[in-house]
Amino acid sequence: MAVAALEKESAEMASAANPHKPAVSIKGLDVTFGGGEGAVTALSGISVDIPQGSLVTMLGPSGCGKSTLLRAIADLVPASAGEIAVLGRTPEQARKERNFSFVFQDSTLLPWRSAIDNVRLPLEVGGGGKAHAEPEALLELVGLKGREKALPAELSGGMRQRVSIARALVTKPKILLMDEPFGALDEITRDKLNEELLRIWQETGTTVMFVTHSIPEAAFLGQYVLVLASHPGRVKEFMPIDLPYPRKLKLRDTIEFVRITAHLRQLLEEC
Template sequence: MVDDETGVRAAGEATGKRGDDVIRLDGVTVKFDAVRALADVDLRVGEGEFVTVIGPSGCGKTTLLRTVGGLQEPTAGEVRVAGRPPDAAREAGEFGFVFQRHALLPWKSALDNVTFLRRMAGESADRDRARDLLETVGLSGFEDARPAELSGGMRQRVAIARALHLGASVLLMDEPFGELDELTREEMGVEVRRVWREERKTVLFVTHSVPEAVFLADRCVVMSDQPGEIAGVFDVELPRPRDESVYGTAAFQEQVARVRTALHEGYELR
């Protein structure tokens, strides 16, 4: 049920709009000793949906992504990805990860870093596509550069190209634009949405930036401070496809204001 005034959808009722649920979390809790990183989280992400997650530092966003990706066992509750446990989904190559700290191989060129995971998965390197993706992220001419020769933001862009190159159906992205300047962030947002649309990925995307969380999303999940709970879920009604012009519209500003308020005040929905 969506509250008409706030546009907030009650946590647990957030069903994917664009197809069957690909990601399902039911009552997921993750504890680290005394710390409850996630507390009773229910979330659905539909096939082909772009869902962003925003919340204060330390509220459990990375833990959420790691749990969906099968890198973190929940203490309680159940996670399913395409109907399977996340481990099985990971082994089947369902996931493309972009971690908060990019994990590039320092001795390999940008191009080889992009193709590396595909080769590890026993697929063709497809270097032409890797070059195209490097161009997409604004790194033409840097194919042969080693990570040490790139800036932090450029390294992040290599990691984004690598995740896109994998051909995985579900992208789990943890603040992938964190080290980019604002203009590049906005441009990358448009690009990631374009690739998402063209390649019909399902995306769960963590960010600290409210405008980014709104611009990118079909739905935006706001998390409360520790223990990480879902404080609100917003349907983002903006034009599809979106380009930079959306940033200047009143509708965009309105949705940003609503998410910002939810972040500041938190919503008690349960």
């Protein structure tokens, strides 16, 4: 399928969805690891609604529970208390229905499979049946047309992350959970992928939750920034970023942008 067809189909899917129902609704979530004296309360009393189709970035000090929050949504760690609804389903149901995909910090590609075969992998592992995107069109969407046959070792770190993003999109997830996906990349590559992620987000209509340690990255990408405080992990602020899309990198030189990052820095210092 050509990219244009993919975009049209995604836009139709997005408009068919109820924009008023949150993509992810979290109420009073606690996550505690271990028991007894060694118990660690990673998250305490988290309540937040992630609007459908939004791009929410997450900031907070190391250990405040950002990864744990994404993992709880993805059914990778259990909630100790409270509720998580993913498009009205439990995380387990949402996982089985493939409503979300996860992108990790280090690309987790299989080294012996080509780029295109890595993108195809979720379709082979989870069985067919459900509608899916064409791997070729996805590699084109992430700017890797012509590199379909390359092995991961033949690609740069940034290219490998692009393949990971294409792989995450192949099941047509309604929600993309991204845990510091560009954290290991040099600044120029990261900037480029930031712009590309915004383009992909706008073209696919997917809800994105994106963890980062970079204040400028959080402000540049996010429609909202969820700031978490630590010990225990809790919501410090859910801040709308009132800057229009499409956003280009030079936005970061504007006074509005600098004001927003200064406010976020202040919030983080208080965490």
